[in-house]
Amino acid sequence: MEILDNNGNPIPQQESKRILAGIMGILFGYFAIHKFILGYTKEGIIQIVANICTCGLATIIxxxxxxxxxxxxxxxFIATYQNNHKGWF
Known part of the structure; x- marks a missing residue:
């Protein structure tokens, strides 16, 4: 199955980071490792700051x-998070 971007152009095949990012989000969410795995540096830093400011309550995200x-x-997953860079949820 060919994956298309928002403009309908084919996107080259790439490896999914779904399982690694999912497990890291569940187990080590406090450190925002899943965000950094996906290349979301800004969102990762925001997540870490939110976790510190809320004494860990933001780890539900x-x-x-x-x-x-x-x-x-x-x-x-590839289309949403790796190609279109949807940073949150």
Whole structure:
């Protein structure tokens, strides 16, 4: 199955980071490792600051993101998070 970008152009095949990012989001969400794996440096720093400011309550966000990542197919994950760079949820 060919993956298309927002303009309908074919996107070269790439390896999905879905499982790695999902597990890291669930297990190590406090450190925002899943954001850095996907190349979202700004969002990763925001997540770390939010976790520090809320004494860890903001770790629910990466936990939910990890579940969302794992519930998507590889093609859907690549199109949404690796190609279109959707930073949150």
């Amino acid at each position: 990466p936990f939910i993101e990890g579940i969302i990542y794992l519930s998507k197919s590889d093609q859907e």
